Each structure stands twice: as structure tokens, then as C-alpha cells.
Amino acid sequence: MKHISRRLLPSVLFVFIVFALWQIIEDRVNQQRFEEGKTSLHFFIPTPLDILEAAQEDADSIGRALVQTLQKAMFGFALGALLAFAVALIYQIMPFVRMTTLPVAYAIQSFPIVGIAPAIVLAFGQDSFLSIVAVSAILTYFPILLTLDDGFHQVSQEFLEIGELHNASKLQMVVYIKLPIVLPRFFTSLKLAAPVSIVGATIGEWIGSSSGIGRLITLALYQLKPGTLYACLFALALVSASTVLIVSLVQRIVFPWMELTKPANRQ
Amino acid sequence: MKGWKWGNTSIPVFISFIAAKVDGQRGLLEQMVLEIKELVVKVGGKQKVLILNGINLSVPSGSITAILGPSGCGKSTLLRTICGFNQPTSGEVFVNGIRPTLARQKRWIGLMPQRPVLLPNRTVQGNLRLVLELNGIKDVSRVDELLDLVQLRQFSKFYPPHLSGGMAQRVALARSLITYPKLLLMDEPFSALDESLRERLQTDFLQIQRRLDQTVLLVTHSIEEAVYLGDTVVVFSSLPGQIKAIVRVNIPRERIPSVRVSREYFESVRAVRENLQL
Numbered sequence: 436m437k438h439i440s441r442r443l444l445p446s447v448l449f450v451f452i453v454f455a456l457w458q459i460i461e462d463r464v465n466q467q468r469f470e471e472g473k474t475s476l477h478f479f480i481p482t483p484l485d486i487l488e489a490a491q492e493d494a495d496s497i498g499r500a501l502v503q504t505l506q507k508a509m510f511g512f513a514l515g516a517l518l519a520f521a522v523a524l525i526y527q528i529m530p531f532v533r534m535t536t537l538p539v540a541y542a543i544q545s546f547p548i549v550g551i552a553p554a555i556v557l558a559f560g561q562d563s564f565l566s567i568v569a570v571s572a573i574l575t576y577f578p579i580l581l582t583l584d585d586g587f588h589q590v591s592q593e594f595l596e597i598g599e600l601h602n603a604s605k606l607q608m609v610v611y612i613k614l615p616i617v618l619p620r621f622f623t624s625l626k627l628a629a630p631v632s633i634v635g636a637t638i639g640e641w642i643g644s645s646s647g648i649g650r651l652i653t654l655a656l657y658q659l660k661p662g663t664l665y666a667c668l669f670a671l672a673l674v675s676a677s678t679v680l681i682v683s684l685v686q687r688i689v690f691p692w693m694e695l696t697k698p699a700n701r702q
Numbered sequence: 703m704k705g706w707k708w709g710n711t712s713i714p715v716f717i718s719f720i721a722a723k724v725d726g727q728r729g730l731l732e733q734m735v736l737e738i739k740e741l742v743v744k745v746g747g748k749q750k751v752l753i754l755n756g757i758n759l760s761v762p763s764g765s766i767t768a769i770l771g772p773s774g775c776g777k778s779t780l781l782r783t784i785c786g787f788n789q790p791t792s793g794e795v796f797v798n799g800i801r802p803t804l805a806r807q808k809r810w811i812g813l814m815p816q817r818p819v820l821l822p823n824r825t826v827q828g829n830l831r832l833v834l835e836l837n838g839i840k841d842v843s844r845v846d847e848l849l850d851l852v853q854l855r856q857f858s859k860f861y862p863p864h865l866s867g868g869m870a871q872r873v874a875l876a877r878s879l880i881t882y883p884k885l886l887l888m889d890e891p892f893s894a895l896d897e898s899l900r901e902r903l904q905t906d907f908l909q910i911q912r913r914l915d916q917t918v919l920l921v922t923h924s925i926e927e928a929v930y931l932g933d934t935v936v937v938f939s940s941l942p943g944q945i946k947a948i949v950r951v952n953i954p955r956e957r958i959p960s961v962r963v964s965r966e967y968f969e970s971v972r973a974v975r976e977n978l979q980l
Binding site: 596600601603693 | 806809813815816824836861864
């Protein structure tokens with residue numbers, strides 16, 4: 436823990452300095468605008484103190500919305516990651532499935548999510564838990580699948596020959612040899628996908644839900660509550676960052692050997 | 703027709719066994735573990751490239767044959783063909799009398815690659831067990847046996863990143879021997895190590911090879927290594943790989959490090975060098 440806190444200290448300090456500068460500069464600008472008879476910037480860009488105030492005021496609703504969003508994101512993340520993992524394994528065992536569907540996967544991945552989300556909401560119904568989970572799962576699924584698939588194809592020939600020499604079946608080849616080599620990459624993709632799943636859930640809520648942080652952000656926008664809007668954003672950022680930490684922690688506990696393979700830990 | 707049996711051994715085999723013992727010298731009656739006849743290998747798609755051309759080679763049981771040649775002379779293709787990963791375009795390969803793919807199924811072929819290629823999620827012990835698991839062998843006592851042989855028993859619980867280059871390569875050697883293969887193929891196994899470590903590992907390897915009476919086909923680009931380890935050095939020409947010369951190494955089989963400064967050693971090195979035309 437001490438190690439982590441020491442590592443985080445510079446970043447925390449940096450953020451604090453940025454916020455302090457933000458506060459000072461905006462206060463200055465606002466004073467000037469006040470003297471010139473112009474509207475204060477508070478209504479468009481809140482200062483950090485405004486945000487803090489709004490966060491305290493709306494703590495309950497922000498907290499509740501955050502939990503709702505996280506629930507959907509977690510389901511979406513788990514669903515997307517599991518599916519991606521399973522499909523990547525199937526690709527290894529049945530190459531023809533890969534040949535047929537992988538180009539499609541690349542094509543779908545390039546669809547803009549703001550375009551897909553309404554289509555999904557339309558399909559699963561407005562204000563349904565499932566539609567938000569689906570948006571989140573789709574956003575999680577493709578990056579994990581493509582990273583895993585790429586990882587499987589990067590396993591060096593020498594490793595494969597060890598398996599081949601000892602008559603490993605296709606399944607054994609994947610489970611015994613390829614998977615251990617690809618697992619660190621899988622975790623990297625999970626770390627990338629965890630915050631993305633929250634983005635997916637938020638976008639889904641934004642378009643088709645009456646609950647969650649996505650909904651709260653739209654409300655804050657229409658009610659002209661910039662403080663709340665920013666507070667929601669920062670809350671989201673904090674939660675997203677912590678999901679990365681959680682994935683790292685799981686990785687360390689379940690697969691301690693991965694720590695050893697990092698270049699910095701090699702002897 | 704079935705021959706006479708004495709125990710599980712047929713009479714002709716028994717007689718040849720006695721004859722081989724009487725013969726003493728590795729001569730006509732010695733068994734060839736690897737036999738390659740008129741091997742031609744072309745690889746590639748439409749425009750096939752000739753990699754190996756008309757290779758004839760026999761590796762007698764218990765001996766080390768070193769293949770020496772410039773890089774890109776098809777040495778690795780030869781190993782892949784002996785493993786049965788590549789199919790010969792023409793010609794034949796026999797490992798202990800049978801086709802490579804069949805020999806592979808019988809676990810008769812061991813392979814030690816250039817890099818140790820140890821799985822990161824397994825300990826030293828686990829990496830050795832991998833081969834047993836893949837082959838469905840339940841007897842894990844072999845693991846300790848092999849680790850004793852390469853003097854790494856006390857490191858059995860170590861993960862690969864905690865091993866030095868030399869240790870990792872020894873684990874790879876143990877892994878390649880764990881199925882007690884009839885033929886061990888080595889692809890430039892010591893080339894990634896620094897010189898002093900390489901020499902030490904070569905001597906250790908020789909001891910292990912002598913103890914197991916292991917038949918070895920070693921691919922190397924180092925003349926010194928080929929002469930120090932090999933009973934025979936086969937010199938390859940550059941692409942397409944062809945056998946230029948076969949040099950018998952005239953050094954006593956007890957190869958202690960001091961051999962490296964002996965007259966016989968230098969003579970063999972010179973003979974090989976002349977054939978390589980360096």
C-alpha cells in the first residue's frame with residue numbers, strides 16, 4: 436500500500452495544482468467580466484469549488500446514479516469479456532469460424548457507438564436494464580476479442596513446436612501453451628475495457644434510461660446545473676480509474692507469476 | 703513367419719546384439735537412430751524455394767552428429783523435417799526405422815530449441831511436467847530425476863524469470879530429455895550464452911549425453927562447438943543446403959575442457975575449417 440501511495444502522490448499533487456490554478460484563473464476572469472458587466476462564467480464552466488459544492492448538495496443522487504450505472508456496466512463488462520474470451524478460444528480451435536467472422540468483427544468495431552446505442556435501445560426497449568448492459572457489453576467485447584486474437588497469433592513458433600512435438604491436440608495447444616502466454620495481454624485488454632464499459636453504460640443511459648449517471652448528466656445539462664454535471668464527470672472518472680486498479684489487483688492475486696514476467700522484475 | 707523367441711527377444715535380434723557387443727567398435731552392426739536418404743525439401747507457395755538438396759545422413763546410436771554451416775543453409779528446415787513438421791519434397795527420413803510423424807507419436811524425438819521457451823506461468827518443475835501432461839504420462843518421478851541430472855533440483859519451484867540464461871537453457875535440456883527420446887535434436891542450443899557459460903554448459907551436456915548414451919543431432923554455427931561436442935561434423939553448403947563434407951572428429955570420447963587446447967582438437971578444427979573454405 437505504501438508503495439502505491441508513493442507512486443500516486445505526484446499525480447495527486449499535479450491534479451491539485453491544476454484545480455488550484457483553475458480556481459484562481461476563473462475567479463480572476465469572473466471578476467473582470469463582472470466589472471465589464473458581462474455574465475459570470477459560472478453558468479458555463481463551474482470552478483472546482485462550485486463543483487465541490489454541487490457534489491455535496493447532490494451527493495445522494497450522484498451516489499445512487501453511480502451505483503445504478505456501475506451495476507449495468509459490471510454486467511456489460513462481465514458479459515462482453517466472457518463472450519470475447521470464449522469466442523477468441525473458438526477462433527483458435529475452429530479457424531474457419533475465425534476466417535468468416537473476424538472481418539465482420541473489425542467492421543462492427545468501427546461503427547460509432549453513438550449510432551449503435553440508439554439501435555440497441557430500440558431493440559431491447561426504452562428504459563430497460565438489458566439495453567444498457569448490451570451497449571456496455573458491445574463496447575467491451577470487441578477490443579478484448581481483437582486483442583486476444585492478435586495475442587494468440589503472436590505466440591512464437593518455438594512455443595508451438597514444443598506442443599506440436601508432443602502431439603498436443605488443438606485444445607491442449609490453446610490451454611497449455613497459448614493461453615498462458617496470452618493471459619497478460621488479456622488482462623491489459625481488461626484494464627482498457629473496464630472504463631470503456633462504464634462509458635458504454637453512460638451513453639446507453641444518456642439515450643434510453645431514466646436512471647443512472649448518464650441520465651443525471653442530461654438532467655444537469657437541461658436544468659443548467661453545471662456543478663452537478665462536472666461532479667458527475669469527476670465521479671465517473673474516479674470510478675473508472677478504480678476499475679483499472681481492481682482488475683490489476685485481481686491479476687496480482689490470481690496470477691502472481693505475471694508480475695515476474697514484467698521486464699522491470701526480471702533478474 | 704514368426705521367428706524363434708527367447709523371452710521377448712527374437713533369436714536374430716539377440717544374435718545381432720551379441721555381435722554388436724563383440725564388435726565393440728561402432729561399426730557395421732551399430733544401429734542407426736536417424737537415417738536420411740536423398741532428402742530434398744522445397745518450401746514456399748507457388749514459387750517453391752529449394753532449401754535442402756540430396757541430403758544423405760546417418761546418425762548412429764549414442765553418438766553426437768554436429769551439423770555446421772552458414773546461416774540460412776537450411777539447418778533449421780532439416781530439424782523441422784526430422785520432427786515431421788515439414789514434409790520432404792522427395793527422399794526419406796527414418797527415426798529409429800520409422801517415419802518422423804510416427805516417431806513423434808511414440809515420443810522418440812526430443813527437441814531443444816535455440817531459446818529456452820519456458821512457459822511463464824509454470825515453475826521449473828511445472829515446465830517439465832507440461833511435457834508429461836501433454837503425453838499423458840502419470841509418472842512424475844522423472845521430473846526430479848531430470849532436474850538432478852541438470853543439477854537444478856533446488857530450483858524446481860522457481861519461475862522462469864528468476865532463472866539465469868544458463869539455468870533456463872538447462873531446464874530446456876531437461877525438458878527435451880524427459881520423454882527419454884531416442885533422438886535428441888538441438889538447434890544452436892548454446893548460441894545465446896556468453897562464452898564461459900557456453901563452454902561450461904557444453905561440458906555438462908557432454909557428461910549427461912555420455913551417461914544417457916543419448917543420440918544427438920546438433921545444429922550449430924560454431925566450428926569449436928561442433929568439434930568439441932561432435933563425434934562427426936557434417937559441413938553444409940549455403941542455400942540450397944547440401945552436404946559438403948563429413949569430418950570424423952579424432953578426439954578421445956572423454957572430452958574434458960583441456961581437450962580444447964589439444965593437438966587433435968586443433969587438427970579437427972582445421973579439417974572442418976578447410977571444408978567450410980574459410
